[in-house]
Amino acid sequence: MQTDSNFTFVLFGGTGDLSMRKILPALYEAHRAGMLEASGKIIAVARHEEDRGGYLQWVNEHVKAHVSKSGIDENAWSSFLERIEYVKLDLGKAEDFVKLRDAMQELPGTRVFYLATGPSLFVPICRALASVGLNENARIVLEKPLGYDLRSSNAINDAVGEIFAEGQIYRIDHYLGKEPVQNLLALRFGNALFEPLWRREWVESIQITIAEELGVEARGDFYDNTGALRDMVQNHLLQLLSIVAMEPPHSMDSDSVRDEKLRVLRALKPIDPRDISKVAVRGQYHAGVIRGTSVPAYATEPGVKTDSATETFVALKVEIENWRWAGVPFFLRTGKRLADRVAEIVVNFRAVPHSALGSSSLRPGANRLVIRLQPNETIRLYCLAKKPGEGMNLSSVHLDLAFDQFFKEGQMEAYQRLLLDVIHGRLALFVRRDEQEAAWKWVEPILNEWAASGKPKPYAAGTWGPAAASAMLAQHDTCWLEEEN
Ligand code: BG6
Numbered sequence: 001m002q003t004d005s006n007f008t009f010v011l012f013g014g015t016g017d018l019s020m021r022k023i024l025p026a027l028y029e030a031h032r033a034g035m036l037e038a039s040g041k042i043i044a045v046a047r048h049e050e051d052r053g054g055y056l057q058w059v060n061e062h063v064k065a066h067v068s069k070s071g072i073d074e075n076a077w078s079s080f081l082e083r084i085e086y087v088k089l090d091l092g093k094a095e096d097f098v099k100l101r102d103a104m105q106e107l108p109g110t111r112v113f114y115l116a117t118g119p120s121l122f123v124p125i126c127r128a129l130a131s132v133g134l135n136e137n138a139r140i141v142l143e144k145p146l147g148y149d150l151r152s153s154n155a156i157n158d159a160v161g162e163i164f165a166e167g168q169i170y171r172i173d174h175y176l177g178k179e180p181v182q183n184l185l186a187l188r189f190g191n192a193l194f195e196p197l198w199r200r201e202w203v204e205s206i207q208i209t210i211a212e213e214l215g216v217e218a219r220g221d222f223y224d225n226t227g228a229l230r231d232m233v234q235n236h237l238l239q240l241l242s243i244v245a246m247e248p249p250h251s252m253d254s255d256s257v258r259d260e261k262l263r264v265l266r267a268l269k270p271i272d273p274r275d276i277s278k279v280a281v282r283g284q285y286h287a288g289v290i291r292g293t294s295v296p297a298y299a300t301e302p303g304v305k306t307d308s309a310t311e312t313f314v315a316l317k318v319e320i321e322n323w324r325w326a327g328v329p330f331f332l333r334t335g336k337r338l339a340d341r342v343a344e345i346v347v348n349f350r351a352v353p354h355s356a357l358g359s360s361s362l363r364p365g366a367n368r369l370v371i372r373l374q375p376n377e378t379i380r381l382y383c384l385a386k387k388p389g390e391g392m393n394l395s396s397v398h399l400d401l402a403f404d405q406f407f408k409e410g411q412m413e414a415y416q417r418l419l420l421d422v423i424h425g426r427l428a429l430f431v432r433r434d435e436q437e438a439a440w441k442w443v444e445p446i447l448n449e450w451a452a453s454g455k456p457k458p459y460a461a462g463t464w465g466p467a468a469a470s471a472m473l474a475q476h477d478t479c480w481l482e483e484e485n
Contacts, residue, residue: 006109007040007423010100012125013116014044014086015058017218018143022174023116024063026415031083032076035420041107043085045100055086068413091124094131101132111138112422119146123159130163141170141422144235145226149447150440157433170422171431175236177414177421180373181243183403184345185257187371187379189248194369197349199324204364205478207331207346208240211338213290215461216312220303227310229282229443229450232334238265238439239431241330244345245320254427258435265438269319276449281457281468283313285337288461295337295461311456312336315469316446317476329476333469337461339482343373346481357392364478366396377403 009027013019030036049055059081064072087103089096104111113129115122122142129135140160147153160169175181188194197203210232216223223231242261249256271279287297299306313335320330349367368382379401387393404411421429457466464470464482473479 005040005424006037007112008043008104008107008109009040009112009114009419009423010043010045010104011114011116012045012121014046014055015048016046016116018116019044020062021066022415023114023419024059025066025068026413026419028063028067028077028080029413029416030420031080032073036083036423037109040083040109040423041085042083043087043100043103045087045089047088047090049086050088052084052086056081056084059084091121091128094128097128097132097134101134104134110423110425112141113138114141114143114419114422116143119148119152119156122146122156126160126163135163135168138164139168139170139422139425140164141172143172145230146171146436147440148225148230150437150444153436153440157436161433166433167427169430169433170418170427171433171436172418173235173239173431174414174418175239176429176431177416177418178373179411179414179417180371180377180403181240182417183377183379184243184371185252195248198347200326200328202349203328204348204350205329205331205476206244206348207333207481208237208244208344209332209346209480210236210240210334210343211340211464212334212336213338213341215285215295215298215337216301216304218302220301222303223312224304224308224310228312228314228334228336229447233314233316233332234439234443235431237332237334238268238442239435240345241318241332242435244347245325245330247324252428254430255432257428258432262432262435262438263322264320265435265442267320267322267325268438268442269321270442271445273445273449276446279317279472280446281313281315281466281472282311282450283335283459283466283469284308284310284456285312285335285461286458288337288463290337290339290462297461298337309450309455311450313338313456313459313465313469315465315472317472331473331478331480333465333480335459335465339462339464341375344481345371345373347371348478357394365484370481379403 011019011023027042044055049058085103087100089100111134115125117125126140147156188198242264245264246260247263249260285298288295298304298312299308315331315333318330318332347369348365351364351366366382366384370380372378372380381399382396383398384394385397387395418429457468459466464480470479470483
């Protein structure tokens with residue numbers, strides 16, 4: 001695989017929401033930071049705009065607003081626009097792909113095809129690219145969701161795999177591009193301190209939460225056919241889990257890391273359909289109040305069926321069947337319209353076996369590591385310390401590492417990192433087919449059971465989801481982090 005950094009980046013779905021909010025802003029940031037080869041080109045592909053002038057006007061009107069906090073540098077913005085070409089393309093017309101090939105003829109370097117489209121278009125686009133020879137010396141980027149279940153994702157992977165080799169396929173899970181997720185690897189494998197403790201003998205339970213305040217926004221139609229299990233658990237949460245639980249890889253090359261993640265995914269204890277109600281909670285938000293603002297119920301959102309049984313909240317108890325983690329519950333949770341926007345990993349260590357210092361040191365959670373992924377990336381280690389004054393009274397204290405204070409600059413958005421990785425041919429942060437299959441296999445019994453029976457439990461928007469999610473932890477004598485006082 002060629003690794004030169006000159007490139008032609010072809011963006012299918014060039015006027016779509018993802019291009020507008022994430023991909024073009026990320027490319028602009030990379031350009032502004034001087035991280036893109038000067039002669040690299042971006043070719044946007046869409047049906048709606050007639051020509052380059054019309055497309056650039058659309059970019060000016062829609063993309064600028066999504067460029068980061070640092071704002072727009074007008075010089076960098078105009079030189080960024082110079083990189084952009086436009087090809088009006090109708091996917092059904094073979095001659096339009098000839099037009100695309102002609103537009104790329106003289107352009108050197110690696111070809112990247114980013115499919116920011118629905119998954120039903122992945123295969124037709126790949127086939128059409130192959131029909132004009134554009135699959136040679138190329139990388140293809142597939143956005144999630146990749147399929148709807150194991151069967152449909154296999155069908156896409158099989159068909160794309162006939163045209164592109166696995167090493168040319170970049171399956172995006174944007175959580176893997178987040179700085180703090182990278183930091184998790186650094187924390188675990190760059191420090192000897194945690195490794196001896198990172199196992200069943202010392203860890204009592206682990207929680208991984210991705211909570212959102214936002215509802216389904218303008219995506220009701222898509223979301224109602226998807227639900228939180230497919231949208232967040234099958235990919236982001238299981239990827240985070242595999243990074244938390246994996247064995248140290250022998251190097252950071254793409255297959256070493258992905259092999260280790262795969263081992264975790266394959267070691268997930270299969271869920272017996274009869275146990276689903278004990279280890280899985282699904283919820284759907286009703287009207288409520290978030291930060292003083294009333295928000296409507298999920299079932300009244302545009303695009304959502306009024307009698308929808310789609311879950312907007314999931315909590316799961318997961319176990320990993322290997323020596324390191326046998327018996328340690330991993331609690332995963334995600335939901336929309338929850339009380340806060342937060343993504344964090346909580347590692348609860350076991351209490352000391354005996355304390356001469358009184359019962360407070362025997363309390364669960366006395367030693368705990370909280371890795372806050374967003375917002376305000378922080379690593380916080382909780383310990384007990386003696387309260388000043390007379391007697392031996394213990395109190396919880398913490399050591400904090402706030403990344404934005406420590407590293408004042410250089411933070412990179414997930415999409416920027418991932419797009420640069422594609423351009424440079426680095427696969428480590430992309431999901432390999434076997435990982436994806438293992439994740440689908442594991443969630444499938446839950447998907448099937450939920451599709452066949454019952455409805456999600458209601459929760460009011462602005463809360464932390466159905467009470468059953470707390471009850472599930474209570475059975476293990478623990479609670480979600482925010483429930484501690
Ligand atoms: C996407 C989901 O993959 O991740 C969305 O489709 C969700 O529903 C989003 O809102 C969350 O990402 P982030 O980076 O905002 O936490």
